[in-house]
Amino acid sequence: MDFSTVELSDEDRAFRTEVREFLNTHVTDEVRRRDRETGDNFDEGVHLALGAAGYLEKEWKTEEDGGFTRVRRRIWQLEKRRAHVPWVTWGTTQLVARSVQASGKPELVDEVLPKVFSGHVRMCLGYTEPEGGSDIATCKTRAVRDGDQWVINGAKMFTTGAHNCQYVFLITNTDPEAPKHKSLSMFLVPLDLPGIEIQGIRTVDGDRTNIVYYSDVRVDDKYLLGEANGGWAVLRGPLDAEHGAVPSTPDGLDDVAIMAHQAGFMSAALDAVAASTTQPDARGRRRIDDGAVAYRLGRSAARLEAALSTPSIFGRVAQAQTMRDIGPDLMDLAGPASVLPIETDGTLDDGKSEYLYRFAPLAGIYGGTLEVFRNMIAQHVLGLGKPNYSPPKKKAS
Numbered sequence: 001m002d003f004s005t006v007e008l009s010d011e012d013r014a015f016r017t018e019v020r021e022f023l024n025t026h027v028t029d030e031v032r033r034r035d036r037e038t039g040d041n042f043d044e045g046v047h048l049a050l051g052a053a054g055y056l057e058k059e060w061k062t063e064e065d066g067g068f069t070r071v072r073r074r075i076w077q078l079e080k081r082r083a084h085v086p087w088v089t090w091g092t093t094q095l096v097a098r099s100v101q102a103s104g105k106p107e108l109v110d111e112v113l114p115k116v117f118s119g120h121v122r123m124c125l126g127y128t129e130p131e132g133g134s135d136i137a138t139c140k141t142r143a144v145r146d147g148d149q150w151v152i153n154g155a156k157m158f159t160t161g162a163h164n165c166q167y168v169f170l171i172t173n174t175d176p177e178a179p180k181h182k183s184l185s186m187f188l189v190p191l192d193l194p195g196i197e198i199q200g201i202r203t204v205d206g207d208r209t210n211i212v213y214y215s216d217v218r219v220d221d222k223y224l225l226g227e228a229n230g231g232w233a234v235l236r237g238p239l240d241a242e243h244g245a246v247p248s249t250p251d252g253l254d255d256v257a258i259m260a261h262q263a264g265f266m267s268a269a270l271d272a273v274a275a276s277t278t279q280p281d282a283r284g285r286r287r288i289d290d291g292a293v294a295y296r297l298g299r300s301a302a303r304l305e306a307a308l309s310t311p312s313i314f315g316r317v318a319q320a321q322t323m324r325d326i327g328p329d330l331m332d333l334a335g336p337a338s339v340l341p342i343e344t345d346g347t348l349d350d351g352k353s354e355y356l357y358r359f360a361p362l363a364g365i366y367g368g369t370l371e372v373f374r375n376m377i378a379q380h381v382l383g384l385g386k387p388n389y390s391p392p393k394k395k396a397s
Contacts, residue, residue, distance in 0.1 A: 032084055047086075105224075108188065127171055165191055185227075257316055274301075
């Protein structure tokens with residue numbers, strides 16, 4: 001792992017200035033306020049501006065294909081975080097667009113990718129089902145071939161961004177008699193088709209996600225990605241990327257682990273609470289001078305740094321677990337005012353610890369629960385067997 005400082009060229013410094021000015025112009029306080037109120041993690045005006053300026057295409061493409069250089073990609077990532085660009089829908093769109101490029105029919109690729117780069121096409125993930133858990137291969141949403149079309153019936157939970165997207169990357173069951181990993185087919189389904197109903201759900205941290213119902217939705221065969229019943233092969237790439245189970249580049253310019261953006265909320269909360277403890281009260285006393293307060297802050301800071309320095313899929317677990325562990329401690333250190341949300345009069349930390357506390361449980365669910373990730377580490381890294389969740393056998397009487 002390389003922690004050395006990157007010396008920027010004059011051209012890269014100019015690029016950083018350009019990006020900062022662009023984001024300052026488009027990601028305004030009003031954009032951030034509206035995003036907090038809607039929970040969308042998306043702003044169409046900002047997204048279309050990014051597309052028109054060519055930033056979406058450069059972020060998606062490799063340097064060899066005309067995308068950002070490695071250094072400029074890192075600058076871009078960091079500046080987007082500093083500006084708090086609403087980003088979740090672009091994240092899912094990038095994942096799906098790569099599968100469309102790799103597995104889609106040529107006419108579908110031509111239909112979709114140019115509009116992805118302009119910002120006019122966004123795509124979401126149709127994986128989890130209302131009665132299902134993290135094992136998305138137990139899919140019950142059915143797709144039945146009818147001539148040159150498929151008829152889809154079922155429902156999907158947690159389809160974040162569906163109300164702002166034009167397509168959903170939908171996993172379906174096309175052969176109920178086959179083993180579960182050989183019964184799946186992936187479709188890129190237009191969300192404006194008859195029979196699709198999107199209903200919003202708000203999570204505890206204020207984000208909006210959706211449940212989407214599919215009732216006799218007829219999809220042309222061109223929207224099938226890959227082969228019928230070969231959907232698992234299409235899905236594995238996006239799943240690995242979402243799980244963080246892909247190798248990082250050796251130049252040290254990638255995040256150490258996925259979810260570093262989300263972990264930024266943890267850093268912001270710790271910094272804000274620590275700053276509040278240095279302010280003297282009416283009697284001139286500072287809480288930081290209390291050894292117990294200093295110890296708990298130091299412990300939280302050490303855990304945060306360890307989590308941020310943990311690589312790959314291990315870091316995915318470490319960061320989410322650390323959010324859950326230090327969130328309550330930071331609220332306790334901030335005192336009664338910590339229950340006040342962001343931009344509320346009387347907060348000591350601008351509501352940052354309160355938000356971390358609400359966000360932390362979801363950080364251990366996004367893209368798969370912590371239990372799923374721990375099982376993946378146990379099986380694929382440590383070589384342990386699959387967990388057995390069946391009830392214990394009864395002893396013969």
